[in-house]
Amino acid sequence: MILSCRSQNHADSVWTDAYQQKIYQQLDDAIKSRLQDQQKRKQLVSYIVTRLKAELPDGLNSVSADSLHRLSVKIGKEYGYAHADGNGDGLTPTARPWTAELEQTLRETFLRGMKKEDLEMGNKLCDCLINKLKKLYPDSVMMPFPHDVALKVASECKKEVTGDSKN
Secondary structure, X not given: OHHHHOOOOHHXXXXXXXXXXXXXXXXXXXXXXXXXXXHHHHHHHHHHHHHHXXXXXXXXXXXXXXXXXXXXXXXXXXXXXXXXXXXXXXXXXXXXXXXXXXXXXXXXXXXXXXXXXXXXXXXXXXXXXHHHHHHHXXXXXXXXXXXXXXXXXXXXXXXXXXXXXXX
16 A cells, blocks of 8 residues: 555655645555545554654655565554554454455565565465465455464465475
8 A cells, every 4th residue: 555655756755744645645545445434544544644754754755665565564563453452443354255356466465575586486485375375265365364374374385385394
């Protein structure tokens, strides 16, 4: 989501009101399909923008796409942990049916930021992850994945694909 907000115009690299509103609107549009409740979405987007301003005082263009992706994961985890008290914030795991689009999204997310020379191994690991998740969840998959399941599947795939017996 956050990666889609990177402006191509380097003049927008400071947190002016217009720049902040633009980022807010792009995030809101990106989240709208997953979080229908306007109030909860507003809280989430406001939190993300506040954290982005604190972490990136020179704007989203001041870091690489890979760094921005890592930051977005960090911010997402922080928000999730801060709101994990069952208050219905819209981030609770939900079953999503397997579709080609879902598989492609998982693949893109997994491979994002990977170096070109690592893509072959990344694709093998990704194929393994998707196949194992399909065995665990044949009709639909829990999104986000339960942490223990994600660790178990990733560890198994690493062993199978790389031959590495270490975790």
